[in-house]
Amino acid sequence: MNAVKIMGIVLIVAGIAGLLYGKFSYTKETHDIKLGPLEMSVAEKQTVNVPVWAGVAAILGGGVLLLYGSKKS
Numbered sequence: 001m002n003a004v005k006i007m008g009i010v011l012i013v014a015g016i017a018g019l020l021y022g023k024f025s026y027t028k029e030t031h032d033i034k035l036g037p038l039e040m041s042v043a044e045k046q047t048v049n050v051p052v053w054a055g056v057a058a059i060l061g062g063g064v065l066l067l068y069g070s071k072k073s
Contacts, residue, residue: 008065015058018050 024047031042 002069004065004069008062008069011058011062011065013062015055015060015062018055018058019052021050023047023049 026046026048027043028046029041030044031040033040
């Protein structure tokens, strides 16, 4: 299996995951406060929405890569 086919499969899986879940969250450290021996930090939860068109485009792009990779072999 060559790199083009692997990239196609990864794109298809990512596109399906994007369509199923629709968004993902992560935590971002934003502020660090150091006052003598005291240290504090603030963590903000960020949410990223994945557009439907991006998931569909990833699936279509992965399909094109699979077709291109199989014809070139």
